Structures are given as structure tokens and as C-alpha cells.
Amino acid sequence: DTGVSQDPRHKITKRGQNVTFRCDPISEHNRLYWYRQTLGQGPEFLTYFQNEAQLEKSRLLSDRFSAERPKGSFSTLEIQRTEQGDSAMYLCASSGAGETQYFGPGTRLLVL
Amino acid sequence: GIQVEQSPPDLILQEGANSTLRCNFSDSVNNLQWFHQNPWGQLINLFYIPSGTKQNGRLSATTVATERYSLLYISSSQTTDSGVYFCAVVHSGNTPLVFGKGTRLSVIA
Numbered sequence: 148d149t150g151v152s153q154d155p156r157h158k159i160t161k162r163g164q165n166v167t168f169r170c171d172p173i174s175e176h177n178r179l180y181w182y183r184q185t186l187g188q189g190p191e192f193l194t195y196f197q198n199e200a201q202l203e204k205s206r207l208l209s210d211r212f213s214a215e216r217p218k219g220s221f222s223t224l225e226i227q228r229t230e231q232g233d234s235a236m237y238l239c240a241s242s243g244a245g246e247t248q249y250f251g252p253g254t255r256l257l258v259l
Numbered sequence: 260g261i262q263v264e265q266s267p268p269d270l271i272l273q274e275g276a277n278s279t280l281r282c283n284f285s286d287s288v289n290n291l292q293w294f295h296q297n298p299w300g301q302l303i304n305l306f307y308i309p310s311g312t313k314q315n316g317r318l319s320a321t322t323v324a325t326e327r328y329s330l331l332y333i334s335s336s337q338t339t340d341s342g343v344y345f346c347a348v349v350h351s352g353n354t355p356l357v358f359g360k361g362t363r364l365s366v367i368a
Contacts (some may be wrong), residue, residue, distance in 0.1 A: 180355060189345050189358030190302070203355065236300055246290040246349065248356055250302040
């Protein structure tokens, strides 16, 4: 068990470009969550999956954002036509039979 | 939605001092977690504590669900305890964690 991993750890992009982030949860965990954290704030929920089904999406998740978990294992979060306001830390978490959520190291996105 | 308030927002301690961080929440919860976010942004699980009391070394936590608050105690603080401490809850029937704004702790040698 190596914990939750995320890739890349850092991403710098220009406004208008598309970016994709990957999250690998703890192997036996069936729930996977995406959160976003801006400077000085706590993380905010974006979306979550149980196995491959996307069960809930926050209103923060505009139509430029899409998330997938095609085989119920890893997940990707794509942001299309990035804006400067998308600059944030994107955090992935997973949980199993218990309620405890375990977080990955995050992907820091900077949109220039 | 459920509101989570943490206090104090900032705390500066001399190494060796004790501290108490508070988390108030506005509705019933079925999950409450305390995290420490290190300077690199990693959220480290401290406690899963929807009710009761737990201890782990110099840290302990108590949640009184009926009164809608949780406390995190740090004893004999060390410089490595510096960082931001978050409380996060799951409102009954829902799954995502709702975070407070955190308490920024600075421990000075």
C-alpha cells in the first residue's frame, strides 16, 4: 500500500490550454474524491466516484471540468480552456469500507 | 449546507507549550476528521473521530457530537508541528468532506 498518488505534482500552463491530472487511489478503495484548494482556504469538494460511477458533482465543477474513472481504479480530471481563476491545488482522496478519507500529495496548477 | 468554523485562525507557540484547537459545526455529522497540512501541501490524517476521545502520542482529540464541537490538543509542541490544522466533517447522509478554514500553527524554538 503506497497511499494515494497524483501526477503531475506541478503544472504551469497558459490561459486557454487544456490540462489533465491523474489520481491513483489506494488499491482496495472503491470511493475516489476530487477537491480543490485555493490559497488560505480549506479544500472544497468537486466530485466523487464510487467504483466507476460518478455520484455527485459540486456546483464548483463548471462545464469546463470533466472527471472520469473508467475502470473503477485511477481517475482523471480534465480542465478545458483554463482560466487564471483555475490556479489552485487539486487534491485527490480515496476511502474504502470505512469513512476515513486519505489524501494524495496534490497537483499545483498555475495558469498564466 | 453544513458550516464548519475553526478557532483560533492563527496561533504562535513557544516550543514545549500546549495548545487546544477548536472546531464547531452547525449540524449533525457522521464523520469528522482532523488533518495536518504540511508546508508542501500534503494533508496528513491525524484522527477519524465522529465522537468520543482518541489519543496518539502528543496529540489527542475529543468530539462531543451532541454539542457539535471537536477539540484537538497538542502537548509539548515541537517546531515540526507547525502548519495548518484542518477539521473536516461529513454531514449525515452525504459523503464529501466539508472543511473549515483551518488553524495556522507556528511553533517557535
